[in-house]
Each structure stands twice: as structure tokens, then as C-alpha cells.
Amino acid sequence: MADRDLKNREFVGRGLHFPLRVDSHGRLALTRGASEVEESIRVILETAPGERVMRPEFGCRVWELLFDPRNAATEAAVVEYVQDALKMWEPRIDVLSVTxxxxxxxxxxxxxxxxxxxIKRTHDERSIVFPFYIMDEPAE
Structure with missing residues (x-):
């Protein structure tokens, strides 16, 4: 069983901790397994298309809505853009719902x-809450 868990963690992967930090040995800190997937989701959602060098299409279009009024259309677009970005950029997961x-x-x-x-490889179901802020002007 331990061997299987190790293989699943290796499939899910590891990557640099975000934001970057140094571990107790003076090296760049790494994340592994489910934590790596969660950090990847956050990086995708916190990146606006055009921000990433050499991959201008990477990110989530949700930032296009920053100055839109909060209404049903904006809320529906937030859900759609988050789903689309995660399906495009995080192949290790199945998105079950975005609400x-x-x-x-x-x-x-x-x-x-x-x-x-x-997480596809481990069938581990998880949830994350991402805050998105808009600059909605108060009604007069």
C-alpha cells in the first residue's frame, strides 16, 4: 500500500512552493502531492492572461471582470472563466463544480x-475557496 501511495504522489508531482520561499536547508521550498495541485490552482486563478512570459494565454480570464458591476451576468462569467481555466491548465484534476x-x-x-x-490519479476529492474582488461602484 505504501508503494502505491508513493507512486500516486509522484504522479501528482511536486513543484516550487508559491510564493517562493527557502526551506530549512537553504534550498527553494517544494510542495508535493495534493498541496502542489492546490498551489497550481491558485497560480492559474491569480494569473491574468498576458502576464506570464512565453505563455501569454496562460491564466484565468476572471480578471477581465475586475471593473464590471456585480450582477447575475458577472457572477455567471466568473464561474465560466474559472471552470474554463482549470480545465485548460490543470490536467491532473476533474472539476466537479464551481459555485x-x-x-x-x-x-x-x-x-x-x-x-x-x-485529483484524477488518487480520486481524492477536495475543495478550495478562492476570493475574487471586483471594484463594483455603489448604487447612487
Missing amino acids: LVDDPNLDDSVMLVQIQYR
Whole structure:
């Protein structure tokens, strides 16, 4: 069983910790397994297309909505753009759902995007909540 778990972790992979930091041995810190996948999801969602050198199409179009008003059309676009970006750029997962979470303690400029996904190799189902902020102007 331990051998199988090791193979699954190797398939899921490892990568540089984001944001970059140094480990206790003075080397760049790495993440492995499910943590690597979660960091990859965050990098995809936090990157606007055009920001990444040599791969200008990489990222999530959600940042195009930064100055749009918060309404049903904007909320639907957020869900669509997140789904599309993850399906395009994170082949290690199946996106199960992308929904907006209502939190009465937050103002309308914050949208909490809940992403439920399954790591293909391990069948491990996980969830992550990503905050997206818009510059919605208050109604007069």
C-alpha cells in the first residue's frame, strides 16, 4: 500500500512552493502531492492572461471582470472563466463544480468562488475557496 501511495504522489508531482520561499536547508521550498495541485490552482486563478512570459494565454480570464458591476451576468462569467481555466491548465484534476458562496459578512465587492475537484490519479476529492474582488461602484 505504501508503494502505491508513493507512486500516486509522484504522479501528482511536486513543484516550487508559491510564493517562493527557502526551506530549512537553504534550498527553494517544494510542495508535493495534493498541496502542489492546490498551489497550481491558485497560480492559474491569480494569473491574468498576458502576464506570464512565453505563455501569454496562460491564466484565468476572471480578471477581465475586475471593473464590471456585480450582477447575475458577472457572477455567471466568473464561474465560466474559472471552470474554463482549470480545465485548460490543470490536467491532473476533474472539476466537479464551481459555485459562488454567499457570505453575509462580506460586502458585494467580494465573491467567494468555491471549487470542488477530484485529483484524477488518487480520486481524492477536495475543495478550495478562492476570493475574487471586483471594484463594483455603489448604487447612487
